Amino acid sequence: MAEETRSLKQLPAPKAGFLLGHSTHFSKDPLKFLCDCERSYSSIVPLRLGLSQTCFLTDPSFIAEVLRERTVFVKNTPGWQAIRTLVGVGLLGSDGDFWTRQRKLTQPTFHQRRIVAFGELMVKATEKMLVDWKENAVRDIHRDMMDLTLDIVMQALLNVNIEGKEAKAIARALDLSMKWFSQQQKRGFLLPINIPLPLTRRYFASVREMDGFIFKLIQQRRVSSEDTGDLLSMLLHVKDETDGSQMSDRQLRDELATLMLAGHETTANALTWTWMLLAQNPQVEAKLHQELDVVLQGRLPSAADLPHLTFAQNILKESMRLYPPIVLMARSAIQDYVLMGCRIPKKCIVLMSPWVMHRSDRYFEDPLSFQPERWENDMEKRLPKCTYFPFGEGPRICIGKSFAQMESILILATIAQRYRLRLETEHEIVPFPSITLRPRDGLQMHLLRRQTAFA
Numbered sequence: 001m002a003e004e005t006r007s008l009k010q011l012p013a014p015k016a017g018f019l020l021g022h023s024t025h026f027s028k029d030p031l032k033f034l035c036d037c038e039r040s041y042s043s044i045v046p047l048r049l050g051l052s053q054t055c056f057l058t059d060p061s062f063i064a065e066v067l068r069e070r071t072v073f074v075k076n077t078p079g080w081q082a083i084r085t086l087v088g089v090g091l092l093g094s095d096g097d098f099w100t101r102q103r104k105l106t107q108p109t110f111h112q113r114r115i116v117a118f119g120e121l122m123v124k125a126t127e128k129m130l131v132d133w134k135e136n137a138v139r140d141i142h143r144d145m146m147d148l149t150l151d152i153v154m155q156a157l158l159n160v161n162i163e164g165k166e167a168k169a170i171a172r173a174l175d176l177s178m179k180w181f182s183q184q185q186k187r188g189f190l191l192p193i194n195i196p197l198p199l200t201r202r203y204f205a206s207v208r209e210m211d212g213f214i215f216k217l218i219q220q221r222r223v224s225s226e227d228t229g230d231l232l233s234m235l236l237h238v239k240d241e242t243d244g245s246q247m248s249d250r251q252l253r254d255e256l257a258t259l260m261l262a263g264h265e266t267t268a269n270a271l272t273w274t275w276m277l278l279a280q281n282p283q284v285e286a287k288l289h290q291e292l293d294v295v296l297q298g299r300l301p302s303a304a305d306l307p308h309l310t311f312a313q314n315i316l317k318e319s320m321r322l323y324p325p326i327v328l329m330a331r332s333a334i335q336d337y338v339l340m341g342c343r344i345p346k347k348c349i350v351l352m353s354p355w356v357m358h359r360s361d362r363y364f365e366d367p368l369s370f371q372p373e374r375w376e377n378d379m380e381k382r383l384p385k386c387t388y389f390p391f392g393e394g395p396r397i398c399i400g401k402s403f404a405q406m407e408s409i410l411i412l413a414t415i416a417q418r419y420r421l422r423l424e425t426e427h428e429i430v431p432f433p434s435i436t437l438r439p440r441d442g443l444q445m446h447l448l449r450r451q452t453a454f455a
């Protein structure tokens with residue numbers, strides 16, 4: 001006999017408010033609320049956030065299924081609609097056939113072979129930043145990592161310099177978008193974008209200014225046909241193999257805005273949390289220094305060193321386990337779908353959280369402690385799929401994964417060769433989940449010059 005299908009309503013759920021459902025608890029402290037759900041309820045937790053019927057998944061195989069079924073579970077959620085105001089219908093926020101075409105066109109651009117060419121640029125940009133670092137100074141390391149990764153992504157994408165007015169306009173739009181999203185989030189629900197609040201007006205004005213610069217850059221490149229070796233040059237030349245068509249200016253603009261947003265904050269935050277964790281765990285830091293000294297012998301790192309910097313790789317894996325830059329992923333069901341015997345109704349929003357899965361004691365021993373060694377002996381391969389998924393999973397897995405891994409290791413190695421960073425604050429560092437997970441009040445750190453045999 002066929003097994004009976006349960007409805008979401010039959011599953012145990014946290015107590016909900018009459019009007020706002022679970023929104024009040026969720027918006028107060030989303031990470032704690034979701035961790036409590038994982039500990040106290042079954043693998044599918046029904047929730048109501050505002051008017052939206054929602055469910056939260058805590059079983060890795062359920063998460064893997066939803067991420068795999070990209071034609072049923074799409075990105076048409078209020079959060080994604082807000083992100084589209086910045087990135088349009090680029091890879092990150094599109095669905096269906098349009099996404100398939102864009103992914104096919106963009107994928108070769110991110111091939112490992114091509115990405116390696118950006119290694120030198122990444123190290124040079126880090127060295128340029130270090131010119132302003134002085135021994136014993138106190139700096140907001142979060143700000144520094146944001147500026148550095150923006151510099152790198154701008155050069156890799158557009159071959160423009162961070163000091164130029166184009167880059168400044170783009171940085172302003174990205175920054176205002178973060179503020180705008182945070183403001184929306186604090187409210188606990190998203191207001192329609194056409195309500196002319198002051199920040200909303202400033203945000204849209206800055207997006208228009210950013211667009212002006214991007215369209216101008218695209219035009220200049222089309223006219224000159226110059227290959228400047230950046231990602232824009234590659235995207236300008238890719239052709240759909242079925243009909244030979246190329247990307248329009250609008251599509252190029254949307255992809256560039258997407259790559260700037262997706263490729264900058266995420267890596268900056270991964271590095272910021274890594275510096276905090278290294279300062280809190282000096283024995284791990286000492287082991288990193290030892291590896292850097294043995295492998296690099298005092299010279300600058302390059303892409304060719306990556307396979308030998310295995311402890312550095314494990315540090316970043318472990319830091320993204322505890323502080324995944326994307327803490328929550330959302331999809332909306334376009335039709336009823338039966339997930340492991342439970343009916344997920346059409347329009348239901350499905351939530352999945354790397355933060356929650358990465359901190360579950362069902363999969364990780366002593367989950368809150370920072371132990372890069374746990375990743376030795378191919379531990380990642382032995383975990384069930386979607387237990388550890390900082391870059392997502394399935395067909396929509398992060399296209400910039402190799403770029404981000406190379407960038408974060410090269411930056412980590414270049415800085416850690418010369419400096420030890422110590423926490424300046426006695427206060428608790430509060431993780432704040434905006435589009436990405438950042439420290440709410442920045443990260444003030446004290447710079448100590450490292451004494452090495454090579455200095």
Ligand code: HEM
Pocket residue numbers: 091092093103153258259262263264266267270324325326329330389390391392393395396397398399400401403404
């Ligand atoms: C540590 C750094 C990074 C992390 C943790 C990260 C994480 C993610 C995650 C979790 C997704 C999937 C989102 C979802 O399915 O809802 C994603 C998608 C994406 N990421 Fe990243 N990312 C990082 C760096 C980058 C970089 C450097 C780039 C580009 C330069 C990039 C470009 C993208 C794009 C375009 C997508 C959308 C892919 C698609 O839907 O086909 N990311 N990223």
